[in-house]
Amino acid sequence: MNMSYVLLHAPALLIAIPLxxxxxxxxxxxxxxxxxxxxxxxxxxxxxxxxxxxxxxVFTNGIHVxxxxxxxxxxxxxxxxxxxxxxxLEVDGxxxxxxxxxxxxxxxxxxxxxxxxxxxxxxxxxxxxxLLMLVGMLGMEFTGDMFNLFVFFEIxxxxxxxLVAYRSYYGDAVEGAFKYLIISSIAGSIVLFAxxxxxxxxxxxxxxxxxxxxxxxxLDMIALVLLISAFAMKCGSVPMHxxxxxxxxxxxxxxxxxxxxxxQASLYALFRICFxxxxxxxxVATSGAILILFGLLSMFIGVxxxxxxxxxxxxxxxxxxxxxxYMLLGVGAGLYLLGNxxxxxxxxxxxxxxxxxxxxxxxxxxxxxxxxxxxxYKTKTRNLNEIRGLAHSMKFTTIFFLIGAFSIAGLxxxxxxxxxxxxxxxxxxxxxxxxIIAMLVSILTLASFMKVFHSAFMGPPMKDVEKGDVPxxxxxxxxxxxxxxxxxSIIPGxxxxxxxxxxxxxxxxxxxxIRAVMGD
Amino acid sequence: MIxxxxxxxxxxxxxxxxxxxxxxxNLIKIAIGITVLESGVNLFLITLGYRENAVAPIYTNLPxxxxxxxxMTLPVPQALTLTSIVIGVAVLALILSFAVKIYQHYGTLDxxxxxxxxx
Amino acid sequence: MLxxxxxxxxxxxxxxxxxxxxxxxxxxxxxxxxxxxxxxxTKPFLSGMDVPDEDALHIRAGNIYxxxxxxxxxxxxxxxxxxxxxxxxxxxxxxxxxxxxxxVFFIVGVI
Numbered sequence: 001m002n003m004s005y006v007l008l009h010a011p012a013l014l015i016a017i018p019l020x021x022x023x024x025x026x027x028x029x030x031x032x033x034x035x036x037x038x039x040x041x042x043x044x045x046x047x048x049x050x051x052x053x054x055x056x057x058v059f060t061n062g063i064h065v066x067x068x069x070x071x072x073x074x075x076x077x078x079x080x081x082x083x084x085x086x087x088x089l090e091v092d093g094x095x096x097x098x099x100x101x102x103x104x105x106x107x108x109x110x111x112x113x114x115x116x117x118x119x120x121x122x123x124x125x126x127x128x129x130x131l132l133m134l135v136g137m138l139g140m141e142f143t144g145d146m147f148n149l150f151v152f153f154e155i156x157x158x159x160x161x162x163l164v165a166y167r168s169y170y171g172d173a174v175e176g177a178f179k180y181l182i183i184s185s186i187a188g189s190i191v192l193f194a195x196x197x198x199x200x201x202x203x204x205x206x207x208x209x210x211x212x213x214x215x216x217x218x219l220d221m222i223a224l225v226l227l228i229s230a231f232a233m234k235c236g237s238v239p240m241h242x243x244x245x246x247x248x249x250x251x252x253x254x255x256x257x258x259x260x261x262x263x264q265a266s267l268y269a270l271f272r273i274c275f276x277x278x279x280x281x282x283x284v285a286t287s288g289a290i291l292i293l294f295g296l297l298s299m300f301i302g303v304x305x306x307x308x309x310x311x312x313x314x315x316x317x318x319x320x321x322x323x324x325x326y327m328l329l330g331v332g333a334g335l336y337l338l339g340n341x342x343x344x345x346x347x348x349x350x351x352x353x354x355x356x357x358x359x360x361x362x363x364x365x366x367x368x369x370x371x372x373x374x375x376x377y378k379t380k381t382r383n384l385n386e387i388r389g390l391a392h393s394m395k396f397t398t399i400f401f402l403i404g405a406f407s408i409a410g411l412x413x414x415x416x417x418x419x420x421x422x423x424x425x426x427x428x429x430x431x432x433x434x435x436i437i438a439m440l441v442s443i444l445t446l447a448s449f450m451k452v453f454h455s456a457f458m459g460p461p462m463k464d465v466e467k468g469d470v471p472x473x474x475x476x477x478x479x480x481x482x483x484x485x486x487x488x489s490i491i492p493g494x495x496x497x498x499x500x501x502x503x504x505x506x507x508x509x510x511x512x513x514i515r516a517v518m519g520d
Numbered sequence: 521m522i523x524x525x526x527x528x529x530x531x532x533x534x535x536x537x538x539x540x541x542x543x544x545x546n547l548i549k550i551a552i553g554i555t556v557l558e559s560g561v562n563l564f565l566i567t568l569g570y571r572e573n574a575v576a577p578i579y580t581n582l583p584x585x586x587x588x589x590x591x592m593t594l595p596v597p598q599a600l601t602l603t604s605i606v607i608g609v610a611v612l613a614l615i616l617s618f619a620v621k622i623y624q625h626y627g628t629l630d631x632x633x634x635x636x637x638x639x
Numbered sequence: 640m641l642x643x644x645x646x647x648x649x650x651x652x653x654x655x656x657x658x659x660x661x662x663x664x665x666x667x668x669x670x671x672x673x674x675x676x677x678x679x680x681t682k683p684f685l686s687g688m689d690v691p692d693e694d695a696l697h698i699r700a701g702n703i704y705x706x707x708x709x710x711x712x713x714x715x716x717x718x719x720x721x722x723x724x725x726x727x728x729x730x731x732x733x734x735x736x737x738x739x740x741x742x743v744f745f746i747v748g749v750i
Contacts, residue, residue, distance in 0.1 A: 147603075151603060158611060161614060162614060175626075178726070179726050182550060182726050182729075185611045186733065189561050192565070193561045196564050230733075240736060242724075246637040249637065301718065305639075307708075308704070314637075384700035385700050389697070418641055418648060418650070421641075425644045451703045455700035455703070459697035460696065460697065490651065492641040493640040493649070542727050542731050543727065550727070631725050631726050638723060639723075639724070
């Protein structure tokens with residue numbers, strides 16, 4: 001059991017460890033609650049460490065493939081056939097990048113939940129579903145097979161819907177979960193329909209094999225449209241974003257942080273399909289333009305709907321929609337420029353900005369939702385009209401909130417500014433209007449977070465709130481994310497060069513993706 | 521022509537399912553619509569594996585006149601359909617349990633009344 | 640140091656400039672009197688009106704951006720009308736956008 005053995009089997013281990021732990025958690029929960037908490041935290045820490053080691057190996061050494069159930073994990077195409085037969089997990093730079101995000105936010109959410117759900121019933125099931133959400137996210141991000149993508153997509157959506165309804169004594173929690181599940185199952189059925197269309201044409205389910213065999217017929221175009229609209233609905237881009245504020249508001253705060261990363265897994269699936277599956281067809285420019293349009297609408301409508309909100313988590317979930325618009329804008333501009341000679345300068349920078357924004361957004365949005373949960377824990381209300389003066393007693397939460405708010409608004413020196421700067425400067429060359437709207441949205445974001453800061457933290461203290469900050473495990477969860485934000489703020493050049501650039505490079509490089517599975 | 525009928529049936533099922541989700545107000549009818557939509561997609565998936573005059577892909581001693589692999593229908597879509605049916609059952613169970621809880625809290629199953637979370 | 644298409648961004652230089660600015664501010668502040676503890680000049684002033692007591696002094700969240708909301712009333716009326724909260728409408732938007740995207744892709748393919 002040395003390092004090379006672990007690295008060889010790491011894609012399967014990273015999915016199998018939380019899956020196995022998720023099924024052990026209810027058994028351990030019957031005996032002791034402390035042991036269950038320690039077990040879940042240990043699994044999340046092991047996942048994080050294994051993911052960091054594995055991601056480092058993928059960023060330096062290239063694509064890892066893993067064939068499930070084969071005697072040799074790296075042999076994808078058997079001798080007698082021309083296409084891969086088993087399920088192949090294919091981890092390139094972008095998959096490892098998204099895997100890092102998933103494990104980091106899960107770790108913070110796990111620590112936070114220890115204190116946050118201490119007084120609820122059914123905690124064993126809570127932690128089981130949390131680990132299953134992690135399994136679903138990592139499965140979607142590591143797989144190289146279309147139907148496997150669908151299966152993990154459904155695992156993720158069922159586990160998330162059950163967790164959104166966790167506090168079922170609130171009526172609107174169940175309503176939010178109902179809407180989430182309806183939207184997810186419709187998106188899943190449409191994705192399966194599109195996968196069936198592709199399978200019926202080419203007879204293979206592997207993404208690399210489909211990309212090699214793609215002939216751009218009309219049926220392929222129909223499949224592309226269905227896949228784009230279904231995954232765009234699941235990641236919260238604007239004409240289909242209505243379910244996001246409803247479900248993010250009512251979930252427990254740590255689950256909302258994980259729902260953000262779950263939506264980003266659907267965003268990853270959208271990019272994987274547009275770049276690696278259809279990257280060589282003539283639909284690339286049109287889909288790039290459509291992603292840019294969705295991004296623009298999301299940014300603007302998200303932030304203008306956020307300003308009048310009075311519920312703190314509903315305001316933050318509209319901002320999640322708005323920031324997803326930045327990611328769609330950046331990567332959509334890269335997709336739009338994919339065939340052009342401009343791509344290697346501006347297209348690549350736009351993609352790096354969009355992809356860097358994914359990680360930054362997961363960190364600061366997760367942090368902001370966790371601070372909103374801390375406010376709810378203290379004052380038992382989410383309504384901004386009823387709270388004031390929390391900075392007197394919750395000092396750490398105030399500092400974390402300020403770091404998150406300045407980061408989301410794109411103020412220097414934080415990491416939000418670095419990724420937004422990349423997006424502004426590169427998207428400018430597609431059309432200057434895009435850059436202007438992006439900057440305007442940034443200002444409105446700052447405006448709405450200053451509103452939240454003034455209402456919740458400034459002013460004279462409330463009378464019937466006990467003094468002192470939230471419990472230590474919640475502070476520790478927020479500290480994990482803050483450490484990530486500060487680290488990314490101080491060394492953005494290193495992060496972009498060593499983490500984001502391999503991800504963007506591997507997303508744009510369809511031929512390497514195909515060659516890793518199909519050979520030459 | 522006769523071999524296109526399952527595809528047309530699948531399209532009709534998908535359209536009926538979408539109609540139920542879009543235009544029916546009762547939450548249970550929306551759940552039924554989702555199930556019909558999933559059935560349509562499952563039918564489409566399994567019809568893709570059909571081959572004319574072929575046997576089921578389960579024999580080890582073949583009947584007379586068939587050959588592997590051209591004499592058997594495709595087994596992969598059957599596996600995919602089974603997986604999808606199981607996922608559909610889990611989703612339906614969860615949707616119906618949410619509908620029960622919503623009725624306990626709101627007293628109604630009308631989707632226009634169940635909207636405390638809006639704008 | 641992060642290289643962007645238009646230049647570069649280095650947060651350490653920004654922090655250095657910020658620290659220098661804070662130092663200059665602190666040095667200027669040190670030239671003042673240290674025995675002044677407050678008085679009439681540090682109380683809140685609301686253009687001569689009576690200052691309300693603590694509970695009513697804090698502006699609530701719904702009232703903060705009322706000018707912005709009043710100016711964009713037309714836009715917000717349209718936008719709020721679409722955010723109904725009914726789950727059938729959510730799926731209707733999905734079907735509508737899929738149909739529009741299909742038409743767009745067909746037209747671009749034919750041209």
